């Protein structure tokens with residue numbers, strides 16, 4: 001009985017221990033910037049870049065849609081304190097966002113949530129060098145995370161980019177529990193409709209009022225159908241910046 005109650009309370013966002021909201025929203029840009037600065041320490045007891053021999057892995061940030069002008073346009077307008085990227089791969093889009101943030105002199109951090117295990121389409125074609133081949137399986141387990149880490153170091157962006165090797169769902173839950181919201185969430189993980197829809201639901205919860213979710217590959221059926229379904233349910237207009245879809249959250 002207690003566990004059923006606990007599950008129900010948890011689902012509506014409460015912890016049974018003290019009947020308090022599971023997420024404590026950090027309000028205001030200053031609060032968000034402070035929270036953003038804390039994320040590295042909250043996630044990692046030891047800095048993931050510490051002692052990492054990145055020179056052993058030459059720079060290779062091949063990805064998809066990572067050099068879009070939309071990143072600059074959206075970041076310049078939003079002036080975020082915290083960006084969450086869901087689906088990072090080798091870091092192409094994260095590095096573009098980090099260089100825009102640096103160029104604009106913003107204090108923003110970028111949290112990269114990825115399992116670094118690849119999405120469905122990465123495992124369906126052994127002859128695809130950019131997906132299956134780039135997983136760099138070692139005894140059957142992907143090692144592409146280290147290529148991402150090396151790429152960040154080659155670009156000297158270790159202070160801005162925070163790796164969070166997790167599933168999209170658990171990553172969102174971590175943010176909800178921490179009470180930290182992001183001004184921008186870039187959604188580019190699984191492209192299967194139900195997965196994308198779930199990512200949109202989960203990350204809308206951690207998008208700050210006045211913030212936005214945006215993403216890649218609107219031409220993929222799974223992405224488009226999920227974005228359209230979510231937008232209709234939330235009565236949002238799907239906007240576009242270059243090749244990215246954008247959903248804006250009303251200010252509080």
Ligand SMILES: C[S@@+](CC[C@H](N)C(=O)[O-])C[C@H]1O[C@@H](n2cnc3c(N)ncnc32)[C@H](O)[C@@H]1O
Nearest residue numbers: 063064066087089093114115118167168189190
């Ligand atoms: C299309 S790639 C990301 C491309 C990247 N944004 C770029 O600029 O090149 C998709 C990534 O999402 C990750 N991914 C897929 N499903 C995921 C999930 N459920 N949780 C976390 N990461 C996931 C994969 O490991 C992969 O690295």
